[in-house]
Amino acid sequence: MTALVAAVWISAAIFGLYIVAIYLGALVDGNLDQWNRDLPRLHDAHSLMATMGIGLHFAAGTVLLLLGPLQLISAVRARAPAFHRWVGRLYALSALMAGLGGLAFIAVQGTIGGTPMNIGFSLYGALTAIAAVATFWHARGKRFEQHRAWAIRLFALVIGSWLYRMDYGFWALLGHNMGHTPTFDGGFDVVMAFFFYIPNLIVAEAFIRARQLRSAAYVKVGAAICMGVAAAFIAVSTYYFTALHWGPRIVQRLLLTL
Numbered sequence: 001m002t003a004l005v006a007a008v009w010i011s012a013a014i015f016g017l018y019i020v021a022i023y024l025g026a027l028v029d030g031n032l033d034q035w036n037r038d039l040p041r042l043h044d045a046h047s048l049m050a051t052m053g054i055g056l057h058f059a060a061g062t063v064l065l066l067l068g069p070l071q072l073i074s075a076v077r078a079r080a081p082a083f084h085r086w087v088g089r090l091y092a093l094s095a096l097m098a099g100l101g102g103l104a105f106i107a108v109q110g111t112i113g114g115t116p117m118n119i120g121f122s123l124y125g126a127l128t129a130i131a132a133v134a135t136f137w138h139a140r141g142k143r144f145e146q147h148r149a150w151a152i153r154l155f156a157l158v159i160g161s162w163l164y165r166m167d168y169g170f171w172a173l174l175g176h177n178m179g180h181t182p183t184f185d186g187g188f189d190v191v192m193a194f195f196f197y198i199p200n201l202i203v204a205e206a207f208i209r210a211r212q213l214r215s216a217a218y219v220k221v222g223a224a225i226c227m228g229v230a231a232a233f234i235a236v237s238t239y240y241f242t243a244l245h246w247g248p249r250i251v252q253r254l255l256l257t258l
Contacts, residue, residue, distance in 0.1 A: 003228070003231045004227045004231040006231075007231045007234040008068075008069055011238035012065040012159065013065070014238065015162045015246065016066050017250055018250055019058055019061065019065075020062060021253040021254070023035060023058050025256075033045075040182070041112045044109060050104075052101075053102065053103075053108065054101065055101070056097055056101030057098050060098035060101065061094075061158075063090065064094050064098060067087055070087055071084065071091060072155065088151075093132075096128075098125075098128065099125040099126065099127075099128035100125070102121065102128075103126065103129070111184070113184035113190075114183075116185070116190045117185075117193045119193070120193025120194045123194075124160060128154070128158065128160075131150055131153050135151045149208045152208055156197070156201050156203065157201070161196075163197075164192065166233075166234065167195065167196055168180070170233070170236070170237045175188070207227065210222075
């Protein structure tokens with residue numbers, strides 16, 4: 001678990017810096033069309049509601065990427081419970097806002113990939129919003145086992161938007177973008193509309209079951225394998241994406257600022 005949390009935190013922090021540099025930088029420059037460089041049709045000058053929705057999604061998502069791993073560290077929960085509670089409230093609120101912002105964008109403008117992408121991303125946004133509410137609700141009711149389970153599910157969902165980029169980077173390395181099209185409607189793109197969060201939930205459920213069934217050794221072994229594979233995947237993908245994509249773009253933005 002420690003290796004997975006460390007890998008996620010480092011990678012998420014780099015991606016969070018990328019979001020700030022590229023998307024906030026475009027906002028500061030007054031050139032929101034730059035948002036369309038990586039994912040076409042994110043910004044439509046004629047749709048203020050869609051722009052506000054995706055902007056809220058990005059802003060809240062950056063907060064989530066940086067705060068999420070903190071909530072998984074047991075030492076923080078034990079030694080600074082008040083800090084854990086307040087960060088948790090901000091985290092749940094940010095997740096709710098990110099989910100609703102994404103849903104608003106899809107409702108107003110739709111995704112570039114069409115119906116499959118609309119369905120997959122809408123389900124993702126709805127599940128994220130539901131998990132955020134459930135996490136907060138169980139914490140308020142002092143149902144801490146249920147709260148922890150939903151917090152793990154929420155974290156697994158939240159990192160999906162970041163893993164979406166990671167998966168594409170990994171596929172470019174291994175599959176040379178086979179099945180991917182510029183309009184995100186290829187075979188690989190259709191699979192990715194759901195794949196960027198469903199495996200996360202499977203790993204999360206494995207971890208939750210391992211916690212609940214402490215006497216079942218095979219469950220612990222299975223969960224450990226899942227988390228080990230996930231940590232290795234994140235480490236390799238982060239290196240590849242940072243070296244070839246995130247890093248150069250961040251440096252380019254910093255040089256423009258200076």
